[in-house]
Amino acid sequence: METNYRPTKAIVDLSAIDHNIKLLKKRVEGAKLIAVVKADAYGHGVLQIVRQALRSGASMLAVATPDEAIHLRENGVEAELLVMGASPVRFIEVAIKHNINLTAYSMEWLEAAAEELEREVGSLKIHMKFDTGMRRIGFQPEEAEAVFGFVGQHPFSVEGLYTHFATADEAENPLFLKQVKEINTIRKKWRGKDLLFHVSNSAAAILHPELSFDAVRTGISIYGITPSAYVKKEMPFKLQQAMSLETEIVHVKKVKKGETLSYGATYMCEKDEWIATLPIGYADGLIRGLQGQEVLVQGERMPIVGRICMDQCMIRLTERFPVGEKVQLLGSQKGDTILIEDWAEKLGTIPYEIPCILTNRVPKEYTGG
Numbered sequence: 176m177e178t179n180y181r182p183t184k185a186i187v188d189l190s191a192i193d194h195n196i197k198l199l200k201k202r203v204e205g206a207k208l209i210a211v212v213k214a215d216a217y218g219h220g221v222l223q224i225v226r227q228a229l230r231s232g233a234s235m236l237a238v239a240t241p242d243e244a245i246h247l248r249e250n251g252v253e254a255e256l257l258v259m260g261a262s263p264v265r266f267i268e269v270a271i272k273h274n275i276n277l278t279a280y281s282m283e284w285l286e287a288a289a290e291e292l293e294r295e296v297g298s299l300k301i302h303m304k305f306d307t308g309m310r311r312i313g314f315q316p317e318e319a320e321a322v323f324g325f326v327g328q329h330p331f332s333v334e335g336l337y338t339h340f341a342t343a344d345e346a347e348n349p350l351f352l353k354q355v356k357e358i359n360t361i362r363k364k365w366r367g368k369d370l371l372f373h374v375s376n377s378a379a380a381i382l383h384p385e386l387s388f389d390a391v392r393t394g395i396s397i398y399g400i401t402p403s404a405y406v407k408k409e410m411p412f413k414l415q416q417a418m419s420l421e422t423e424i425v426h427v428k429k430v431k432k433g434e435t436l437s438y439g440a441t442y443m444c445e446k447d448e449w450i451a452t453l454p455i456g457y458a459d460g461l462i463r464g465l466q467g468q469e470v471l472v473q474g475e476r477m478p479i480v481g482r483i484c485m486d487q488c489m490i491r492l493t494e495r496f497p498v499g500e501k502v503q504l505l506g507s508q509k510g511d512t513i514l515i516e517d518w519a520e521k522l523g524t525i526p527y528e529i530p531c532i533l534t535n536r537v538p539k540e541y542t543g544g
């Protein structure tokens with residue numbers, strides 16, 4: 176039975192993912208690429224993205240939560256996998272069974288984990304995360320000796336050492352330099368076996384390839400989204416946005432000069448205007464703050480007018496277009512492109528938030544794989 180009668184859909188171009196990963200890999204010369212696929216691959220659909228990322232040269236995957244890691248394992252993904260957030264120690268049993276790397280981030284966690292490990296067979300793979308300035312999770316730098324001593328005496332298999340930058344997407348911030356210095360000092364204290372040393376997110380990988388070390392953890396950039404306006408200005412190459420969002424006109428009419436439209440009657444036509452209705456609204460992720468945002472019809476920009484409703488919204492046409500005419504809300508049409516960054520700017524937020532707000536009501540299609 177057909178389950179999708181509405182023309183609204185997101186299209187994820189896997190060849191854009193391929194393009195972006197290959198460019199990033201070239202940028203970080205020799206360093207491994209850890210594809211960050213948390214939050215359903217930033218809203219792009221994790222299983223499809225993972226398959227493409229591994230084909231395009233990603234060496235490892237990173238997610239935020241234990242549940243995201245299990246989801247990948249249960250769907251047959253066997254690649255090396257790191258949970259970057261805090262995992263409860265009762266997850267350790269499952270982590271060992273499924274070969275999942277956990278983040279060790281505090282002495283308290285390590286001690287609880289060591290106790291848990293007394294009941295387990297096998298060792299737990301960990302990446303030691305140091306807090307050098309983000310103040311989110313991580314050991315404090317002065318704990319380094321204690322941490323390194325402790326992990327050596329318990330059945331941990333230490334696979335990695337990492338930190339996370341707070342300001343990598345800005346112009347040179349003193350905190351960034353302080354974080355680089357701190358983590359390098361910590362690394363020098365490590366006397367154990369070889370491990371994977373990784374510090375860079377997308378912004379750092381793009382702006383500071385010299386800090387790529389053994390691996391980079393790139394998320395936003397593999398989806399073709401630039402982390403910030405500053406990074407955009409400094410971009411040494413061009414990413415391709417993987418996500419498009421499109422629909423079709425379902426209704427067209429002429430609204431007379433002086434008449435209003437949508438809830439609250441906040442928009443008044445300045446002259447007789449062709450107004451089209453689109454079957455997409457805030458329940459799809461086209462949130463009300465996007466009123467005024469432009470969409471593309473036949474490659475021309477036309478604004479969303481009046482309040483966006485839960486399931487529908489209206490746009491002002493330059494001329495009459497027929498029902499069924501394709502409308503591009505994100506992505507390219509006839510040489511023009513609406514970027515995720517454009518929506519972020521309109522909403523006064525960061526581009527990261529945009530693909531995450533598209534809801535499951537919008538079906539996803541994949542091309543270019």
Ligand SMILES: *Cc1c(COP(=O)(O)O)cnc(C)c1O
Pocket residue numbers: 211213259339375376377378392393394395396402
């Ligand atoms: C989300 C995340 C990343 C990826 O950051 P991007 O800016 O999307 O590349 C890397 N490391 C950690 C710890 C993260 O939480």
